[in-house]
Amino acid sequence: MDKKEMILVDSYASPFVQLVIEKNQSQEVFPVIDQLLELLRETDLTNFLTNIAVPKVQKAEIFHKILPTGSELLDNLLRVLMQNHREELLEAILKESLSRLEVETNSFEVTLESAYALSEEQIGRLLPLVQEKMGLGVRKLNQVINRDLIGGFVITANHKQMDVSIRRQLQTMKEKMK
Known part of the structure; x- marks a missing residue:
């Protein structure tokens, strides 16, 4: 444009x-x-x-x-x-x-990547934590299944990312062992 x-x-x-x-x-x-x-x-x-x-x-x-x-x-x-x-x-x-x-409005579309689909109950417990940790409101949630994560999840919103996946934890351990 x-x-x-x-x-x-x-x-x-x-x-x-x-x-x-x-x-x-x-x-x-x-x-x-x-x-x-x-x-x-x-x-x-x-x-x-x-x-x-x-x-x-x-x-x-x-x-x-x-x-x-x-x-x-x-x-x-x-x-x-x-x-x-x-x-x-x-x-x-x-x-x-x-x-x-x-x-x-500080309300963003949030992408939740996880190895497996989260239940409504799990999402309900997770969203307030996301809002608090990332300092934003969740206007829409998109769940994406990514088996490469092994476990845990990655949350992305407003150009911010919170990665608490097992894959990330393994990468961090690998880097510390070098």
Whole structure:
């Protein structure tokens, strides 16, 4: 993305995030943005929206099919993008908005890697510890199974990582023995 596009993305994402924060609607907006980004990932929608050969009318039709999203603020953002013929910026604006909202609310998507799936009870005991140790709220949890960890887990959120896996402990022991 070039500088001009970054400025355009910012010009839409910044007021949208401010409005979400002012109206205290981040918890309603987070899952809708996640769903839209998942839709963009699963389909080739971003390439369709950025394709200059696709008429604006067809791009607008896609937005009409997405509406309503379940969030009035997000619906308004989509309508503004349609009116200004900026459909191609949808993914970038959603990603930027999500990133800013996470920082503003200190609520982040957390990835939990473990050798085996954790039960709901285990997750329930673990999340408060994660919030305390990492100093952040958990807005969404993604469990990833990684048999290479042997046991324990690795938690990643907001560019921070907490690694209490057996693999890491073995590596540390190996380094100390050198």
